[in-house]
Amino acid sequence: MEMQHQSNQPGVQQPPLLEVRGITKRFDGVVALHQVNMHVNPGERVSLIGPNGSGKTTMFNCITGFYRPEEGQVLYKGKEITYKRPDKIVLQGITRTFQNVKIFPTLTVLDNLAVSIQQHQEENLLKRVFYTGGIKKFERKAVEISESLLELVGLVQMRNERAASLVYGQRKLLEFACALAPDPDLIMLDEPAAGVNTAMVDQMKRLILDVNKQGKTFLIVEHNMGVVMDISQRIIVLDYGEKIAEGKPAEIKQDPRVQEAYFGK
């Protein structure tokens, strides 16, 4: 809990882990994001909310390198990552999940995790082609990490099944575990509670809080307001591609602009 205290203490100036400065993204002339600023502090749990089409997922894609914003910058640990390739950004320590749950269906559950780890292991290894000595060690380590994560999300018994045989909720858990696998600093979850039953929503909330306690930072897009209020320390609200509010859950609940954006006048 120490890290959270730090970030919440007023007056302690700490550089943000992630900083988004004036991001603008257009699609064929339609503005999806307009001059949005936001930041995420180390160890924080931040939610990004807003009505459908308000630009949340676009923001995710701009941060993770899948979209190139027309204007603005994304800084991670003080370094600019704006126009980097998605794979480079992941290797710097930002992992993400997808709204429509992406896993590799013909790989086994264990291999899904291992493949999420392997590039990180090899990243600093220039002798990629000649790593025969190190590769076995890496592989053992990857399997070790994968198994402990399967235990965490409760998928141990599915270890050698093809991921295609998992049901939706299990896929979500697997994708979440994959996001944790390479030991990232910032984990970005796109609707972790969507489409699953209440028991699994609770499990997901618990997992996020537990992992956060170990020092991982979360940026979450979520529609389920109950979940958002329970897990966020800070909430950022987007509407029509602009940031309309930002604050603690209790403040956001009261904010008239938010109520208007969500429920109309």
Added chain:
Amino acid sequence: MPFQLEIFINHLLNGLTLGALYSLVTLGLVLTFSVIGIVNFAHGDLFMVAGYTLFLLLNMSIELPYVVIVALVILLTAFYAVVIERLAIHPIIEKSWRTHAITTIGLSIILQNAALAIFSADPRTTPTSLSNTVISPLGIRISVQRLIILVVAALVFAGIQVFVKHTKLGKTMRAISQNREMCQVVGINTRKIALITFALGGAITGLAAALITPLFSVYNSMGSMLTIKSLAAIVMGGMGQVNGAIYASMLMGMIESFFGGYVSFAYKDVVSFGVFVLVLFIRPTGLFGKKVGL
């Protein structure tokens, strides 16, 4: 060599007919691709089958007028297309592009070799009285058949524009080509539309074959080259954009005519494919912007 206007005009006309001819062949393919999302590698072979149909109809003991024969070829080819759709395309319509490609390549093998078994590898000619009639307005010699192709192609393209923009069916097709999932959600029977599109594509291909084969000949393996040229035009036109594909076909016809006429006949196909491969590298999204759909 001094510049000769007559030769230039000749190449221009030749390029126009070649382009019109390619666009007619491409049109059926780009329609099915745009609306159904299937790239049919057996498209050229459908043209070949239509060509043989024309050959058989012209050599019947009863002599029918050319117009009637053209109408019959159109109907029969639409029927072949429907049979193909029912038997081979319909069951795989929801599968991946890989399945589409390989299934239609399989179809292409079947059609080409069935034609080989029935008609042998010898080219068959289907001359009509029109293909040998040459008129020379303003001193430019052109065969009536070519003139007909030019006129019919222009009419067909205009017809397609009207059909797509002003009829209910056309508008539905357009909507599907732009957002298939949404159309399924609002209850449009996309599978029925797929069948109709295939029939329409078949009819246009039949028309193309009935008009074009009298100028050339039919042989069993002619489809491969037609397929790949149509595919090239579709890619250059921006994957599934009907107008783009037509412009690209015209462009290929022009390039072949002028390069073949002025530079080297042997390398004309190399150059037109070379342009295609070059376009892929420079503008992978096609020459004419990236608007989606019909």
Added chain:
Amino acid sequence: MNISKQSLRPFILPIVLLVIMALLPLFNQSGFTLNVLINVVRWLIFALAFDLVAGHIGSVSLGQPIFYGIGAYLTAYLAGKLGLGWLGCMLVSAFFMALLALLAGLAFFRIRHVTFAIGTLGAAIVTQLVANSAEKLTGGALCTTGVPRPQLLLPFMESAIKISKPIQFYYLFLPFLILTLVVYLAVTKSRIGRAFTAVREDEVRASAVGIYPLRYKLVAFALSGALIGALGSWQAQYVTVICPSDMAQDITTSLLIMVFVGGAGRLSGVIIGGVIFSILPPFLQAVGSKYFQPAYQQILYGLILVGVMLYMPDGLDGLASRILRRFRGIRKEGV
């Protein structure tokens, strides 16, 4: 790591295959048998190399015969004009075809899915047309002829033997198949193979776990190009003639049938498909040439290809493993 039954399984089929292929000529050395065997080796190498790209990274290249053809023409020049030895020719061809694959890959992998298939098919047609038209370079449709046969000089020999008998060719060819199998297994059963699968299944997801799809596509493409280039080089020295039609589309069609009817992306699938469809033509020809023409054989192939796509998307290999699993299940229940 403990060696379990599971991890040995992929090696069983190739080893059985190689043992059979190595021993068969001891029992039957007829020209027909050797011809069939050489055909099997050639097509298996070709299909395995093709599958590295089509099956494992999922980019269906319809232009792989380009590497075969250019490798062969290159060898005609190297062996015929420069007098380079057979192994040297194969290595140089492999090297240059890997290089060509890298360059072509940088361009062609900008497009994907069916556009990639169309683009590579276009490239194949251009190459074949050029080979046909550039008569000074390739002999055009009259082919390049008179490629020298390989000479084998081993340390204990006094003079080199000229390889000319089919049996000599066969046993010199077989190690190349072994090498191809080793490369195929080493790549696909490792982390690289896992990354290949990731790229094939979902490029977006692959980038989200730190994989740069292009890098792995290029690796697969270059490996495939090198193997096929070496194969073309070998084949040029075996048949001594190279024609533009060696790059024709029906080569690609055969590859598609072998790999996708057998089972794409799986060694057992490629072996099953490759063996069946390289043995079938000579047998059909020998047995049935009286009854049916080659066209019927091709129609049969087409029907099989379409039928497999419609009813057995996993190919013969998928069917075989389903049947095997059922037998095992029954046995277990019985005990």
